[in-house]
Amino acid sequence: MNPVLKWFLIVTGGLSAVFVLLVLFAKYYVIVNIPIISGDLDTDKLSNQIKLPDGFSMGVYAPEVPDARILRFTEHGDLLVANPSLDQVMILGRDANGDGKADGSRVLIDDLNGPNGLDFFDDWLYIAETDAIGRIKFDHLTGETKGDYHRIVRGLPSGGGHWRKTLRFGPDNLMYVSMGSSCNVCIEEDERYAAMVRYQPDGSGEKIFARGMRNSAGFDWSPDDGHIYATDNGRDLLGDDFPPCELNRIEEGSHYGWPFANGSKVPDPDFGEGQEDAIATSIPPVHGFRAHNAPLGIEFVRGDVLPEEYRGAAIVALHGSWNRAEKDGYKVVSLHWDEQGNVVEKDFVSGFLQGDDVIGRPTEVTQGPDGAFYIADDFVGAVYRVAYGEEQKLEIVVAESKPEFSAEETLVSYSADERSTLSAQGETIFRAKVCISCHNPNGSGLKVLEKIGVKHNIQTLAQLFAKPTPPMPIFPLSDAEREALAVYLIESY
Numbered sequence: 001m002n003p004v005l006k007w008f009l010i011v012t013g014g015l016s017a018v019f020v021l022l023v024l025f026a027k028y029y030v031i032v033n034i035p036i037i038s039g040d041l042d043t044d045k046l047s048n049q050i051k052l053p054d055g056f057s058m059g060v061y062a063p064e065v066p067d068a069r070i071l072r073f074t075e076h077g078d079l080l081v082a083n084p085s086l087d088q089v090m091i092l093g094r095d096a097n098g099d100g101k102a103d104g105s106r107v108l109i110d111d112l113n114g115p116n117g118l119d120f121f122d123d124w125l126y127i128a129e130t131d132a133i134g135r136i137k138f139d140h141l142t143g144e145t146k147g148d149y150h151r152i153v154r155g156l157p158s159g160g161g162h163w164r165k166t167l168r169f170g171p172d173n174l175m176y177v178s179m180g181s182s183c184n185v186c187i188e189e190d191e192r193y194a195a196m197v198r199y200q201p202d203g204s205g206e207k208i209f210a211r212g213m214r215n216s217a218g219f220d221w222s223p224d225d226g227h228i229y230a231t232d233n234g235r236d237l238l239g240d241d242f243p244p245c246e247l248n249r250i251e252e253g254s255h256y257g258w259p260f261a262n263g264s265k266v267p268d269p270d271f272g273e274g275q276e277d278a279i280a281t282s283i284p285p286v287h288g289f290r291a292h293n294a295p296l297g298i299e300f301v302r303g304d305v306l307p308e309e310y311r312g313a314a315i316v317a318l319h320g321s322w323n324r325a326e327k328d329g330y331k332v333v334s335l336h337w338d339e340q341g342n343v344v345e346k347d348f349v350s351g352f353l354q355g356d357d358v359i360g361r362p363t364e365v366t367q368g369p370d371g372a373f374y375i376a377d378d379f380v381g382a383v384y385r386v387a388y389g390e391e392q393k394l395e396i397v398v399a400e401s402k403p404e405f406s407a408e409e410t411l412v413s414y415s416a417d418e419r420s421t422l423s424a425q426g427e428t429i430f431r432a433k434v435c436i437s438c439h440n441p442n443g444s445g446l447k448v449l450e451k452i453g454v455k456h457n458i459q460t461l462a463q464l465f466a467k468p469t470p471p472m473p474i475f476p477l478s479d480a481e482r483e484a485l486a487v488y489l490i491e492s493y
Helices: 003-011 015-028 043-049 276-281 407-411 416-432 458-466 479-492
Strands: 056-062 071-073 079-083 088-092 105-109 117-121 124-128 132-139 144-154 165-169 175-179 195-199 207-211 219-221 228-232 245-250 287-289 295-300 314-318 331-337 343-349 362-367 373-377 382-388
Touching: 043 056, 056 079, 071 117, 071 362, 079 117, 105 144, 117 175, 124 165, 165 219, 228 295, 245 295, 287 343, 314 362, 314 373, 331 362, 343 382, 407 479, 416 479, 458 479
Parallel strands: 117 165, 219 295, 295 362
Antiparallel strands: 056 382, 071 079, 079 088, 088 105, 117 124, 124 132, 132 144, 165 175, 175 195, 195 207, 219 228, 228 245, 245 287, 295 314, 314 331, 331 343, 362 373, 373 382
16 A cells, blocks of 8 residues: 555544544454543552562652652752643652651642653753743752743644653753654654654754654663663554563664564554665664553662662653553563673562552652652652662551532533533534544443543643543644533533
């Protein structure tokens, strides 16, 4: 088949694309499991289910951290947390009293656009937003920003299912930004999609550093060989067990296969034909995770606080599958390099998944000044602390229960005519965006919609539409369209 025609069928939002996707679902996914958007922090379940290597313990460092993603420690020991769906960055106070818990929390900066990547350089806090990179002066001693926030890079490619961007400064004092693909599999028009891009600290000198990385949400420099190692999420809709997710050693100017190849140079069924040369020169992964495990954050172990076997190892957060017949992942693993250079994967923190019951989804790992590892969980909105040689209990101060809404109370502010008009407009949007392909009320979709009016009001739904949880894509809706869609969903489900 002509590659252009294939691109059209898969990428376009028309009926042909939808038909192709539905055929694929019927072929590969008789049953599809996907976790609910968020859950409750249940320390009793954590205590009973969580498994750690001998000598390690886990505690809840901070319980109320919604949509916890990237973590970065300040020089003073405070912990910054990106909350992309809330358009803000939080700061968790340094554990000054040594009880293993953050000493308070607050919003550091808000009114951002899907902030995810965080890093410090020369007393600047850098933030990678959905479509820009900004920076603001930061006082590490006080934990306060100074002056105004300036966007030094604008017009980054945004939208699609992989809209979050990851930012880190390298040993060369240059800024590296990972940008995921806009799609499951396609030919991107903007070459910055599915790539790692490098900048000068002032945002100038944009250069594509590496390509063919579908969604490399985490990367770090190995203290042993100095190379960048990046996680990457393999494509969907090729079955439960293929393709593997990847760990890649990133070399400047290299291509890592997507969308032409999966795993170790296996031609993609949609885009591999006619790309033999590109596939032959692509770089295979140094390690394959199980398919759909969704590896995100990665950090190499530094220092000598952990046992000898962890020296030089990397800790990786596996967010967990959304499109397997049986859920998989939902844990934190350690990667160890043997004498032959092979990577051995071991469970580090497991138990977030028991059968079909999900109680956590790790997104990020970082090593603190104390040598412990801190883990972000965007499912329950929490940050955990994993330490060696300490006793920790999984205890939290009981938080206020999540709000429950009433559909009728939410809609009472609208007149009958307004409600009818908005609901009709919302239904038109729902059908035009082919939302039913994933939210089929007969139960065949990825996520069945129910009790929307109990879980959300107009405001929270509009917020979700603006910054959805992947794999739900971002649709360019106006405020009025988001309101209409919210009314329709609350009224109908």
